[in-house]
Amino acid sequence: MKLYEAATFIGTTLARIPALKNEKLRAALNGRGKGIRGWTIGKIDDRPVVMIHVASTGEYEGARPLIERLQESGEVRIAVSFSSPSARPAVEATDGLWAFGFLPMDYLIEQLQLLARLEPMAVLIFKHDFWPNLLRAASALKIPIGLINANFHPKSKRNFPIVKGFHKLFMKHLTFIWTVSQADSDRIEPLLTGRTELAVGGDTRYDRVLRRAELGRERFKTLKAAFGKSKIIVAGSTWPPGEKIVYHAFANLRKSIPELKLLIAPHEPTAEALQRNIDSAEAIGATVIKLSQWNGESIEADVIIVDGMGILADIYTVGWAAYVGGGFGVGVHSVIEPAAHKLPVTFGPHNHVSHEAGLLIKNKGGYLVETTSDLEKLWGNWLADPTEYNYASEAATKVVTNHAGVTEKLMERLNIYLGKGT
16 A cells, blocks of 8 residues: 555646646645645534545535435534535535535545544445545544445446456455445455445435426526427537537527527536537527526527536426437436436437446437437437327436435435444
8 A cells, every 4th residue: 555655646746737727636636635624624512423425516416315314314413525626616505514625635644634533433435436545544443434326337447457456455444335236236246355245225316316306497497488489408518529419410400490499518617618619509500698698588599508507407407308418538427417307318428337327228218329410310300209209208207216215225224334223
């Protein structure tokens, strides 16, 4: 592990060079570099602490149902750590958290200091952002530490010979792993020792997206009314490769279906991303506005660009069909958010890291697309055949509803680690 700490130091030092031009990386390095000194911590009381760690916004959304359920119990204080600055706004906006801050750089002394200050009775890591020295520190302090919503995709490099050996060195410190599916459990089992509890726990994100869909219907009912009878394609968390085929397919379809509109939300609404989408809309002869320019009246523009953060999961409520970005590069983003709004979902080929994308494809509520013609054919068929559209719509939402209810089950399983069961 000394070699790992040396590599961490070298990697962190070298990362400060690209961080000079990358604001997000710079914020992560600065935030994590402060360690426990950068945390916001409330008043101490007699209740025990549960620490929850997430990588970024997406993982935090998945953690929210369990956080809210723990808050409802009133029996614990909750501390939240995160690795990416993208999670910070959502964490800061959450009422009732006792403490929150960046997870420190992964040196053993830093993780020991964090855990000694927070004194959690359990550490819950969502999905797969587990750090070797965080696990070692929890084990040294005899704090149960486990993964929730854990997924290990088929192309994971963790089972490669050298990497596998390294992972086995520190994953032995995990108290439990509750995976999304049996397939995930099967893929991770070779990395574990007999002392780690391994079980299929399901995914709390399904509970969260259903709740967000409910909130979205209320939050954006005025916007939905402003679109009138138009059919709205919602393209969420988009990147340039996907935007290209979305705009071309949209342009081709609206020649015969002028009431079709496109609401598009770049993955990060930077000035460059917004201008890129304005240029793309104008290039196909479409009228365009930013969502922030909407004055509450009927929307006549062909393309509406979402120029704010934190609303995508809710704003799918205005949609008729969805395209989710990331599938031509970094990996597809959340496909169950639009599915919770009964939108059939399309996405690119890089979706192997998404268990729910596979479920949508299997159940014919989600569709892989690679070209403009793929998108145009799907959307065109749904526009021409309401029966086919309704089947895809119902199939998408059933994937979500059939996998909901995980939070209460996990609360029961957590009792043993929260001092309530045996």
